Amino acid sequence: MATRKKPHKTEQSAPERQQLPISAARPDPRGVPVENEIVSPPPNPELSKGQALAEILASASGWNDPVPESRRTERSEEADGARTGASRSGVRGQETETADAASEKDRTKPTKKSQPAEERGAPVPEAAAEVPEASEHPDRKIISRNAAHDREEIREEDLSELTIARFKEKLQSGRWTCLQLTQAYIRRIKQLDGRVNAVLELNPDAEALAKQLDDNFDELGGLPLYGVPILLKDNIDTGDRMVTAAGSLALRERRASEDAFAVAKLREAGAILLGKVNMTEWANYMSWDMPSGYSSRGGQTLNPYGDYPVGGSSSGSAAAVAANFALGAIGSETSGSIVDPAAACSVVGIKPTVGLISRSGVIPLSLTQDTLGPIARTVLDAALILEAMAFGDEAADCSQPQRPVSFLPGRDDLPVPLKVGVVKAAAEELDAETSAVFEQALGGLEAAGIRVRRGLELPPYADEWDGTVLRREFKTAIDAFFAAQPEGTAPADLGELIAVNRENEASNLRYGQQLLEEAEQSGGSLEDEEYLTSRERGVRRMGAEGTDRALTEYDVHALVFPGSSGADLAARVGYPLLSVPAGYTESGRPVGLLLSGAAMSDALLIEIAYRFERAHRARKSPETFGRLSPTDAGERS
Numbered sequence: 001m002a003t004r005k006k007p008h009k010t011e012q013s014a015p016e017r018q019q020l021p022i023s024a025a026r027p028d029p030r031g032v033p034v035e036n037e038i039v040s041p042p043p044n045p046e047l048s049k050g051q052a053l054a055e056i057l058a059s060a061s062g063w064n065d066p067v068p069e070s071r072r073t074e075r076s077e078e079a080d081g082a083r084t085g086a087s088r089s090g091v092r093g094q095e096t097e098t099a100d101a102a103s104e105k106d107r108t109k110p111t112k113k114s115q116p117a118e119e120r121g122a123p124v125p126e127a128a129a130e131v132p133e134a135s136e137h138p139d140r141k142i143i144s145r146n147a148a149h150d151r152e153e154i155r156e157e158d159l160s161e162l163t164i165a166r167f168k169e170k171l172q173s174g175r176w177t178c179l180q181l182t183q184a185y186i187r188r189i190k191q192l193d194g195r196v197n198a199v200l201e202l203n204p205d206a207e208a209l210a211k212q213l214d215d216n217f218d219e220l221g222g223l224p225l226y227g228v229p230i231l232l233k234d235n236i237d238t239g240d241r242m243v244t245a246a247g248s249l250a251l252r253e254r255r256a257s258e259d260a261f262a263v264a265k266l267r268e269a270g271a272i273l274l275g276k277v278n279m280t281e282w283a284n285y286m287s288w289d290m291p292s293g294y295s296s297r298g299g300q301t302l303n304p305y306g307d308y309p310v311g312g313s314s315s316g317s318a319a320a321v322a323a324n325f326a327l328g329a330i331g332s333e334t335s336g337s338i339v340d341p342a343a344a345c346s347v348v349g350i351k352p353t354v355g356l357i358s359r360s361g362v363i364p365l366s367l368t369q370d371t372l373g374p375i376a377r378t379v380l381d382a383a384l385i386l387e388a389m390a391f392g393d394e395a396a397d398c399s400q401p402q403r404p405v406s407f408l409p410g411r412d413d414l415p416v417p418l419k420v421g422v423v424k425a426a427a428e429e430l431d432a433e434t435s436a437v438f439e440q441a442l443g444g445l446e447a448a449g450i451r452v453r454r455g456l457e458l459p460p461y462a463d464e465w466d467g468t469v470l471r472r473e474f475k476t477a478i479d480a481f482f483a484a485q486p487e488g489t490a491p492a493d494l495g496e497l498i499a500v501n502r503e504n505e506a507s508n509l510r511y512g513q514q515l516l517e518e519a520e521q522s523g524g525s526l527e528d529e530e531y532l533t534s535r536e537r538g539v540r541r542m543g544a545e546g547t548d549r550a551l552t553e554y555d556v557h558a559l560v561f562p563g564s565s566g567a568d569l570a571a572r573v574g575y576p577l578l579s580v581p582a583g584y585t586e587s588g589r590p591v592g593l594l595l596s597g598a599a600m601s602d603a604l605l606i607e608i609a610y611r612f613e614r615a616h617r618a619r620k621s622p623e624t625f626g627r628l629s630p631t632d633a634g635e636r637s
Helices: 047-061 077-084 164-173 178-195 206-215 261-268 315-322 339-344 379-389 424-428 432-447 468-483 494-503 514-522 529-553 567-571 602-616
Strands: 199-202 229-233 272-277 328-333 348-351 371-376 419-423 451-456 558-562 577-584 590-596
Touching: 164 379, 178 199, 178 206, 178 229, 178 272, 199 315, 206 272, 229 315, 261 272, 261 379, 272 315, 315 328, 315 339, 315 371, 328 379, 339 348, 339 577, 339 590, 348 379, 348 602, 371 379, 379 602, 419 424, 419 529, 424 451, 424 558, 432 451, 432 558, 432 577, 432 590, 432 602, 468 494, 468 514, 468 529, 494 514, 529 558, 529 567, 558 602, 567 590, 577 602, 590 602
Parallel strands: 229 272, 229 328, 419 451, 419 558
Antiparallel strands: 199 272, 328 371, 348 371, 348 577, 558 590, 577 590
8 A cells, every 4th residue: 555654734834935936927926802702693594585695696796696406516618608708807917807897798808917016026916896885775774864974984903803793793783884894805905915925816796796785785684694705715616707726827717607516605695705815736735845825826825923834725715814804714625724724824714524515616636535614713703604604515425414503602502511632642742832832722721611631542643644545536536627627728637737737837836746646647546455445444543443432432522632733633534623723832823722523523613612712812913914004015024
């Protein structure tokens, strides 16, 4: 059986914060408190509201029906043909059409080329157009017809650590509008993203969609994510004018014909898709030498807290949320790709049980381990986003039953008391600074009324990584993905992707493509003895003999790890993980607390994290980054 030791992600040094070489074929790679203590979940919105929203927003922006009856992986040639001549939002270096030009006639116009931003050393993702500030809504029952004087300007400090609950309070009182918040985030991204390089492109329709939501407040204002701006990882399809490329220049012209199923659910819940964010190219499955947060399409994403590793592969999702660029973001995880950057960037990341969220319309890595998951600044906000995305896709290849479950904290049907176990090996491997933060976090768990048991023993896992499963599954999954794409929009298969990269080595292969080549050589068979043996062994060792045994033997409800050191243990069996900020070292590096549980224990992990968050209150906004002036935005330290 072919095995190899996987380099530990936390051992990567931080990317240098300096200007990297610019290639003509590649964009410039640039280099606190918890307030909303809601303990009872709000009532679920009626389906009719989601249907109404779908009709309103589809009419406004022209994106496709958010709930197609067919599988998301099936592509419509007719839809793609209609899209060929459509106006497209550009990746870095292109200027998007304005939202005012969102009529059907204007959508056939080609995009314009932009001039380099004066205040930044690299092209800036342009906002959709200048949409006038939303006017008063005479139909709002909460606001009087003459209440325009109650409207408040959204200041930069208002965006710092903003939560969904606080935004909804402002919205319900009439002081803010969806359009105001969307425009405020767009301004902040354009001013400050030069320091973090998280955002690949802004949705050219975001402001128009926000205005439509404002205009339909009475009908749709009760939706759970009404007006909430959310950023998406670059491997998640949107059936609009944005590109979905998994960070690869080989897919830089690819625009999906349909929303991913989870994206459709976000739209139905009222969310505004603000843009696409950078990721480690091909979900960190391209080269061992590639640093987390780098892609040929987007360059290097940096950690808002300083010269520390940003984590990956959902690097842009975590960095953008940490930098207060949106209320939340969506990442994806195969093995640590949500919880690793969440820990590195001091945000909350939930990797749900594989199968809770549909994978239809997501560029794949693994057939058995992939999942989407939310990233936010608080546990409650992450849970709200998770609840909006979970379940509903009966056609998808999901391993879990499609039954409604509430993921919001404050449930009264969970065990009393809650108990967690600290994995001995992981705790003993820490340096002195990180160990001190971890010990304080364990004290925070105890202060929250959670019993902490130390010294749990597990079978060896940290150095045990068998690449057979991922090599075979990636080859099979990515070939099927390419085969479903309209001709001319993507390579025909993995072999052609490798060839395209070689032909454009200067722009596409800064760090090589060793993992792609190994996957191609594997043949992709999922039926031979080597694959089946490796798969069975991983599930048994990490599941029945690992997590399941430890939970039962030590009588605890969840395992606790520092950072993301337990991510691989949960990956092979599709178990849930949750990373929550634990604190900071003396030098300022963020440290996360990782919770791991059995299948379908997502709600339990959320409850533990929520109680810990309220008791420990560790997260701090990256204040130095947040105070940057617009004139500083293009400089690099």
